[in-house]
Amino acid sequence: MNTQRQLRNFRTLWVMTIAVTCFSNAFAQQSYKITDLGINNSKDNFSMAMGLNNQGWTENMDGTVNPPETSTSTTVSRGRAVMSIYGFNIDLGTLGKPDGNSWINWGGINDRGEAVSMSETADPDPNGEDICGFGTHLTCVPFLWRDGHMSALPTVGGNNGQASAINNHGEVVGFAEDGSVDSTCPDGTTNNRIALPTLWERGNTEALPLVSNDVDGVAFGINDQGDAVGYSGNCTAAAHAVMWKDNTAVPLQDLGVAGSNFAYAISNRGQIAGQVGSGNTFYAAVWRDGAHGAVTNLGALPGDFAAFATGINNRGQVVGNTFDSKHDWSHGFIWQDGVMTDLNTLISGDSNLFIISASNINERGQISGMATVQTGLHTGEIHAYLLTPVDGRIGASMADFARTHPHSILPADACNHSSQRFGPGRLQR
DSSP states (O other): OOHHHHHHHHHHHHHHHHHHHOOOOSSOOOOEEEEEEEOSSTTOOEEEEEEEOTTSOEEEEEEEEESSSOSSOOEEEEEEEEEEETTEEEEOOOSSOTTOOEEOOSOOBOTTSOEEEEEEEEEEOTTOOOTTOSSSOEEEEEEEEETTEEEEOOOSSSSOEEEEEEOTTOOEEEEEEEEEEOTTSOTTOSSOEEEEEEEEETTEEEEOOOSTTOOEEEEEEEOTTSOEEEEEEOSSOBOEEEEEETTEEEEOOOSSOOBBOEEEEEOTTOOEEEEEEETTEEEEEEETTGGGSOOEEEEOOTTOSEEEEEEEOTTOOEEEEEEOTTOEEEEEEEEETTEEEEGGGGSBTTSOEEEEEEEEEOTTOOEEEEEEEOSSTTTTOEEEEEEEEOSSOOSSBHHHHHTTSOOOOEEGGGTSOSSSSOOSSSOOO
């Protein structure tokens, strides 16, 4: 059975079952069943479910992290974008060599099973850039994966780019280089070309506007109304979290400081999730009234140093990630009814996965992310997971278990390792 036919069969199954799997949003969800999505390639030791659609399909980044556990330095020597459909994994491939690399960002998959992100080509970057971040210095281009085929999306004049998210109408956002040298980059910066927030729509490629005198930006999320969110800034700072509507960049309210303000996701109701702050001091944030409303600083979980939010659904449930004082991934959280909760307190203590990240949440309340394996043959590996809401309460939780069983430490740059300035908690090039 070919990939396209398998996708059609999965879509049919979803239509038949979604009516019985949805649940009421009249109360804050109190417990989840966790599904270990594993790692697609048995030679790898890392997988994170980033994109998530309303069918419960995920788009994962799988790879080899060297070393798998560290709090000082981490590199990713191999990476592939993978789609996971009810336990069936599809390697999306690469636009370069068969053993080349592809990678993904915070969104990336719609309800039709179309997926986007970035892939290496076989061509060395003529300017020595390393946008995909695997140390190969190959050209890195945005891609669209549809019906089993990966195709490159055009840039706006430069060599590199990345597609971050796709909505249910096939509109794609991300960033693309225009080829110009970025004068705001410090000397010695590897990735030193201007990157512009970009919209791909019905065969057209369009650079989105920036705020005032900003020179760089990235669009991270887009809803079904075509409203996009991201940031506007320069080579070293995300000065403004931004919403783009009707080809206009609208700065979002922040804490009055520039440098680490991102908008990552926008719901169909116009609510926005992201982060606000400056430098390494940043907090999860939500703009519940959209572009012209006040920002709500969600803070971080007790004991953690920083946080950012990357997913929001139409019920206003927000998910994200917290970091410890070393800026290592610490916990995945859900924010609902005005309360931020460690997701490890909402799964059973015998789950064998400790959640260190929550990437996205769909309209069924399912949540995707990454977690560390606690015991057994794969102890210490980072696995993609899917949480599904269940009725009732749990007994001892994974948070209780983890108090006596330390979990792996993974630096933030392991998941957004590429040498860019677009990342969780710190700007990278």
